[in-house]
Amino acid sequence: MTFARSETFRYIGHILAADVLPALYRSQKLPLRISCLGVASYDASDAANSFDRVIPLGECPSPEEAIQAAALRVARGDICTGPDSFPYFQPRIMLIQDRDQRLVLAGEIRAGIILWQQPVASDAEARRIVTEASRLRGMAFRTSDPAEARQLRYRAAALEARLVDPFWRETAADLLRLSQAA
Template sequence: MIPMTFARSETFRSIGHILAADVLPALYRSQKLPLRISCLGVASYDAGDDANSFDRVIQLGECPSPEGAIQAAALRVARGDICTRPDSFPYFQPRIMLIQDRDQRLVLAGEIRAGIILWQQPVATDAEARRIVTEASRLRGMAFRTLAHADARALRYRAAVLEARLVDPFWRETSADLLRLPQAA
C-alpha cells in the first residue's frame, strides 16, 4: 500500500484560524457600533467679536461602519450641513470632525479646512501617543497662561488637532487602513 500525503492548499484555513482571525474580531467590533459622528467648533449667537464665542461639540449622527462614518462626515462638511437645525447656533465655525465608537473611544478625527476634512493619521505606537499627549499638554498649559482670548483658543485648537491622532489602540489599524483608501483622501 502506498501512503498518500496531501499537500496543504494555500486557500485552506482551519476553523480555529477562521474564528480567531475573522469571526471573533468582527463580533467584538460589532459591540462597538454604531459609530458616532460629531464636530468640534466655535459657536456664537452673533457674528461679532471673538470674546462672545465659545467652543461647542455638535452631534451629527451615527453610522454602522467606519467607512460610512467617513463618508457621512465628509458629506456634511461639503454641504455645510453641520449646525443647521432651528435651535442651532446662527454662527458656527467647524474645526475638528470626530468619529467615536459606542464607548466614546476615538476611531478617527480630522481637521476641517476649506470645506474638507483632513483626516489625521493615527499614532502607530504607545510611545508616539505619549509624545503627543506631552506636546498637547504643553500647548494647553500655554493657553491657560495666555491672557488674549483668541491666542488661547488658537493654542487649544492646535492641541486638539494633535490629539486627533490619539486613536484608540483597538481602532488604529482599521483607521490607518481606511486612510490608505483613495476615497478617504
C-alpha cells in the same frame, strides 16, 4: 511521498480567532457617532462671547459610511442646523467615535474639506503626542489673550486627533490608505 499542505485550508480555530471574533467584537462598538468641534456664537462680530461647542451630527453603522457622511455634511455646510442651532458656527475638528466614546478617526476642517489625521502607529508615539498637547494646553492656560488661548487649544486638539483608540488604529489607517489610493 509527501503532500503539500493546501494553502487554502484553514483550521476552524484560526478562522474563529482571525475573522469571526474580531467581527463580533467590532459589532459591539457600533454604531459610530459623528460630531464636530467648533466655535459657536450668536453674533459673527463678537469674538469675545464665542465659545467652543461640540455638535452631534448623527450615527453610522460603519467607519466607511461615517467618513462619507461627515464629508458630505461639511461639503454642504450642514453642520449646525436645526431649531437649537447657533447662527454662527465655525467647524474646526470632525470626530468619529464608537459606542464607548473611543476615537475611531478625527480630522481638521479646512476650506470645506476634512483633513483626516493618520492614527498613531505605536503607544510611544501616542505618549509623545499627549506630552506635546499637554504643553500646548499649559501655554493656553498661561496666556492672557483669549484668541491665542483658543488657537493653542485647537492646536492641541488637532494633535490629539491622531490618538485613535488601539482597537481602531489598523482600521483607520487602512481607510485612509484606501482614500489616498482613490
